[in-house]
Amino acid sequence: GAVVSQHPSWVICKSGTSVKIECRSLDFQATTMFWYRQFPKQSLMLMATSNEGSKATYEQGVEKDKFLINHASLTLSTLTVTSAHPEDSSFYICSASWGATEAFFGQGTRLTVV
C-alpha cells in the first residue's frame, strides 16, 4: 500500500521560533498533498492543499504567511509554522494522493509551543 511518512512525530519549540514539518510519499509520486490541523478533542480541519510546483491553496481563515507550504517535488511537501505561539500548539497531519485516488495519511506531528 501507499506509505506517507511525516517527520518529526513530535516537536517542542520556543515561542517566536519557526518549525518545519516534512511529509514524504515513500512509494508513489504525490501530485497533491493536504495539510490538516487538529486541536485537542476536536476534529481535523483542512488547512491547505498543495500541488507540486505551484502555490498552495489555503482554506479560509488560515494565514498563509504564518503557515508556509512548499511542495517542491512529487514526494515531499513541507509545512513551516513561522513565529510559533502557544495557540499554534496542535496536531498537524498531512495526506498525499495522486490523481483520482484516495489520500494516504502520515503519522502526524504534535507541536507544542512553550
Next chain:
Amino acid sequence: SQQGEEDPQALSIQEGENATMNCSYKTSINNLQWYRQNSGRGLVHLILIRSNEREKHSGRLRVTLDTSKKSSSLLITASRAADTASYFCATDGGTSYGKLTFGQGTILTVHP
C-alpha cells in the same frame, strides 16, 4: 468548514456489544471514508465506500451509505476493549480527490 455531523458524540458500551455510529453530510460526494484515531495518535483508515455503493463489509465492520439521505453508518460488531477510540467519517466530494472534510467524530469507549 466541517461538513459532517456524527452522532452520537460519545458512546459507551460493554465488550461484546455492537456499536453503531452515524454520519451525515451536506454536499455530493465521490466517496465516504471512516477512520479511527486512538488518543493523541494518527489516523487509521478503516473503510472506504464509494458513492455508487450501498454497503460494505470489512471484518467486524459494516458501513452503509444512503446518498439520498446523505448519511452513512458504521457498525462495529462484537466490540472489544481495543476498539476504544475516536471514529471519524470523512467525505471526499470535490474535484480534487483526496481532499477530505471530516465529521466531528464519535468517542467510543468499550468497557471490558
